[in-house]
Amino acid sequence: MKSLPLFLLLFVTTALNAQSPAYNPQVNLLDVQHYRFSLTLKDDTDRIEGSAEIKLHFKQSSNAFFLDLVKNKAGKGMEVSNVTLENKPLTFSHQDERLNITLPQASPAGQELNIVVQYAGVPADGLIIDANKFGDRTFFGDNWPNRAHHWLPCVDHPSDKASVEFLVTAPDHYQVVSNGIQIEETNLDGGLRRTHWKETAPLPMKVAVIGVAPFAVQLAGEVQGIPVSTWVFTDNREAGFIDYSQAVEVLEWFHTNIAPYPYRKLANVQSKTRYGGMENASNIFYFENSVNGKKEREDLIAHEIAHQWFGNTASEANWYHVWLSEGFATYCTDLYMEAKYGQEMLAERMREERFAVIQYAARRKAPIVDTTVANLNALLNTNSYQKGAWVLHMLRREIGDENFWKGIRAYYQRYKESNALTADLQRVMEEASGKSLQAFFKQWVFRAGHPELKVTYRFDGGENIVEIFVEQLQNSPFSFPLDIQLLDENKKVILEKTLSINKAREEFAFPIQGYPKEIKLDPGAWLLFK
Structure with a gap:
């Protein structure tokens, strides 16, 4: 994920107010193996209708568990109509952000169950339903960090990973992109279309999403048989195809230098994400103003593609x-x-x-x-x-x-x-x-701050000796190597050393040929310091 400028990030941070703890107790109880989300989207309402088929593996014996799902409050949130196991209703209760489910008998450790949750509502967050900058209605999943459960019943924690598929029924003027590969697109009666995407690799829910909009779509290229595609708003067709084409070269580099790409396709998508970029697995969403036809977003594209290895997999x-x-x-x-x-x-x-x-x-x-x-x-x-x-x-x-x-x-x-x-x-x-x-x-990593240095030197021309004094100004010293260069009046390097710094104040003396006029610290940019 590439973050927005600070003032926008502060606004988003305040607005989201994500106060959930970093630990989810469900991850010790169960492990979700697979999600199959069937969603119906409409033009005349922001209300979505959903069915979630969820395959659970129990790590411990239990007759009760919960899923994360935001309950309807003041018209926003989800209402659950029923929860079933093998077509038989289960007892459930839904409070705040938890869907509590009771089994008819305890499930032993190691057992797998398939439950189905039927629900509907207007997402307060997570699925962004909004017009793009051209006035077209769009739907974009935007789940980080734990906003998936605003629209999907799930274990909304990065340590719980599962394969996922989305079956989306929407008006036929939309195209749908999601994780994995597309395995179905069928026109239905009433001007509707059903689109089915399936990802077999296990994903954290923070990167399992859909994007639904009128798109212009292009195959930008392939990397070792992996299709790299561009999905941009139709009004940005020409510029978007140019800008996102850079992803082919970037993917090739990571595929070659880190490890084989872990997914079966890479889609680069212009979207309504509130972040600069969101690294959804095989399905990267970029902010809508990332397109101008000038290929100015190479580092953003590289950042999000890197996440496919680090963050997603x-x-x-x-x-x-x-x-x-x-x-x-x-x-x-x-x-x-x-x-x-x-x-x-x-x-x-x-x-x-x-x-x-x-x-x-x-x-x-x-x-x-x-x-x-x-x-x-x-x-x-x-x-x-x-x-x-x-x-x-x-x-x-x-x-x-x-x-x-x-x-x-x-x-x-x-x-x-x-x-x-x-x-x-x-x-x-x-x-x-x-x-x-x-x-x-x-x-x-676990200590705040960084070295704050005051470095001076004294030259003894008679002995051709230079003394270098290094002082750490912060409360307690760090240990690090410090590269220094001494330059003469012509900017020629006349002494180059690496100093081993471990104390609050250290002194070094070196023979030198020439008269030093300037000292350079860390010329190669290898030390974090002030």
């Missing part, structure tokens, strides 16, 4: 570790841009991201993994994105390029179609490098 186990999604997507974008445009492009991007981290820390000092956050949307912050990227960048230096790539690929392979916490990433990177990274992760 290898997912954070809870939202507090969302940097494993957003930090990875941010740095993977940096890596793609480095590969295409060169190392100086990477250094420039890292300097920009460092500036953003410093600005954010001036407003709010907090660790990347911050369990004090109550509003989950507030986790879409600079720490999760840019500082997360900086952690990976410094980790790359700490263990070397070869071990870094080895570790990143191993991490993905170990946790694809599963979930991880920061400790899991640390463990994989330690295995890849043969180094203990406990101190590294502790200071950069």
Whole structure:
């Protein structure tokens, strides 16, 4: 996900007020295996009609469980008409955001059941029903972080993954795009059309969505047999086909350098998402003003495509570790841009991201993994994105390029179609490098702030010695390597060293040939500091 500008993000964060905890107790009780959502959409009302067939696997014996589903309140929310098991009604109650279901007898651990929930209502959120900028009515799922249960009965937590299919019946002037591959499109009586999409890979509900609008659709290309398509509003047809065509080259790079693409197609969709981009699995939604025909969104496209590996397939186990999604997507974008445009492009991007981290820390000092956050949307912050990227960048230096790539690929392979916490990433990177990274992760991920440095030097021309003084101004010292260059009056580098910094104040002395006029800190942009 690429976040919006700060003032818009603050508005969204306040408006959504997502106060649910990061832990969902259902994930220890049951594991959803598959969802089959049948939805009816209409033009004369925002009311949707739904049927959810849900295959459950019980991890523990129980005669009761709940699904997440927002109940109708003041005309917005869902009303459940019945819940059945093998066509027999089940007892249920629906309060606030929970659909409580009672079984006729306890289901033993290991048993699988198929239940059906019939429901209807006007979504308060999650499914955005709104006119696009051209005045056309549209429907777009926008589920992050836990907004799927505004319109879909589910376990709305990133640690519960299931395959999913959507059968959408809507007026025939709409086209429907969703996760997976399209297996049916049938015109029905009364000017309706039924469209059926099916994804067999397990997904967290945050990225299981539909998009329904009058679209212009183009096959942009293929990557190793994987179709890459563009879905844009009809008025943006020409510009959209140009802009989203960049996804083919981007997908090729990730497919080659990370691992084979985990899904059977990639659709790039102009949408009404409230975010800059939303990484829905195989079905990326971009904000509606992302199209202008000038190919200016390459980094946005790269960010969302990176999420197909990190965030969708290898997912954070809870939202507090969302940097494993957003930090990875941010740095993977940096890596793609480095590969295409060169190392100086990477250094420039890292300097920009460092500036953003410093600005954010001036407003709010907090660790990347911050369990004090109550509003989950507030986790879409600079720490999760840019500082997360900086952690990976410094980790790359700490263990070397070869071990870094080895570790990143191993991490993905170990946790694809599963979930991880920061400790899991640390463990994989330690295995890849043969180094203990406990101190590294502790200071950069679980500690607030960053080094704030004052560096001075003194030149002794008689002895041709330069003394360098490094002082850390924050409360307690960090440990890190600091690259420095000393330049003469002609800007020629006359001394280049890497200093190992571990204390609040350190002094170094080096012989030097020439008269130093300037000191440069971190010329290659490998350290997060102020």
